[in-house]
């Protein structure tokens with residue numbers, strides 16, 4: 564199988580193009596190929612498939628073999644992939660996702676090189692049962708969650724996939740590995756959850772570290788950065804546009820007041836191409 568190793572701020576993917584549909588063994592392949600010791604090594608396995616609603620469809624399997632509804636960093640990588648290979652002719656493309664519908668992407672290209680990718684990530688979902696969180700409310704803001712004898716305050720947001728945003732004194736030094744796995748599988752989240760630990764530095768800058776559902780600690784999470792910005796606005800902590808600093812670098816996120824859509828801007832990079840026996 565031919566593949567391209569790509570990343571968005573160090574959130575890395577094995578990108579596969581050419582299949583007509585998601586292979587039935589995609590979960591097993593994701594587990595095997597994403598393994599960093601016995602496989603290629605990645606946070607996820609991404610398929611670029613034909614779409615009737617957009618230019619292409621993206622499906623993403625986490626490294627544990629579970630399928631995610633959406634992935635912000637992967638959608639930037641997919642967009643760069645199809646542009647670089649001449650599979651689309653415009654710098655404006657549409658990528659279909661299974662959890663967040665069709666997403667409009669704008670590539671900033673300089674001398675044929677994709678510099679940044681801006682994705683219209685759509686409207687955030689705030690209603691508890693739709694996120695889903697086992698709290699029947701129009702929004703789930705600054706609620707209590709208890710794990711292993713410790714209480715946290717959290718805000719839940721779906722960007723097509725579920726997120727739990729928790730503000731801590733210092734996200735950079737916070738013990739992600741101690742609390743991420745416990746909160747990921749907390750019974751409040753029936754489909755598990757991506758957990759973001761955030762520290763607001765100013766009204767336009769937030770530090771964030773992520774424990775991803777199905778992948779563990781990753782260097783960046785695009786949907787997590789969007790959820791963090793939405794949460795920060797709802798809790799009165801930031802303006803509607805902010806830089807979200809992740810371990811792998813920065814994303815610019817804006818929650819547009821006029822259309823209620825969240826816009827994410829960041830890079831996408833190719834590491835190498837290869838062939839693997841499956």
Ligand SMILES: N[C@@H](CCC[C@H](N)C(=O)O)C(=O)O
Pocket residue numbers: 574625630631632633634635636637724725757775776777778781783784785786787
């Ligand atoms: N890294 C991603 C999100 C990938 C999916 C996530 N682990 C989930 O299961 O929802 C991003 O950049 O958004």
